């Protein structure tokens with residue numbers, strides 16, 4: 001039976017069960033997302049080419065990196081100092097096989113991580129700040145990990161931006177991050193009928 005992974009993972013409310021879903025989906029994730037026309041990689045690329053200058057050797061954190069699908073774009077742009085963090089060791093296994101990351105860390109983003117603060121020149125988090133995954137609480141941690149004056153690129157879907165408290169959390173942190181660019185809403189998975197509409201958010205840590 002072909003499982004409807006998109007509906008399964010975004011409807012799941014329990015983090016332990018979600019991890020089990022990703023265990024099962026890990027090997028099929030890339031081909032599914034490719035088929036569904038995953039828009040985040042090209043949106044990240046666009047931001048890096050158009051809105052900010054990030055030097056090639058810069059230390060980048062891919063937060064909730066999954067299989068490294070988005071990091072493939074970073075590799076193609078010749079970034080080579082990338083750290084990935086994700087709580088699913090099965091998604092990390094696929095990411096590791098791509099040999100893109102300097103380091104992969106298996107930890108949750110829902111609490112303070114063991115990573116040293118104020119160390120990344122860029123933090124990217126796509127498809128993670130969403131229902132059933134990681135809530136607004138992670139924004140504080142992502143900011144902590146970012147160097148002063150450096151950037152964060154986040155995707156957040158429209159339907160949950162206010163509902164789950166992302167808007168409030170971002171507003172609360174106005175003295176820590178400033179908004180540089182917010183994209184127009186776009187369909188994250190254009191070839192999937194249940195896809196969410198999302199926006200890309202680019203912040204600079206103050």
Ligand SMILES: C[S@@+](CC[C@H](N)C(=O)[O-])C[C@H]1O[C@@H](n2cnc3c(N)ncnc32)[C@H](O)[C@@H]1O
Pocket residue numbers: 015018022040063064065066067068069070085086087088091107108109110125126127128132133134
């Ligand atoms: C839809 S995938 C996105 C992966 C990757 N960023 C991408 O754009 O392809 C969501 C990822 O979030 C991870 N995740 C979910 N909850 C998490 C948590 N509490 N801490 C860390 N990672 C989590 C999952 O393991 C999964 O790899």
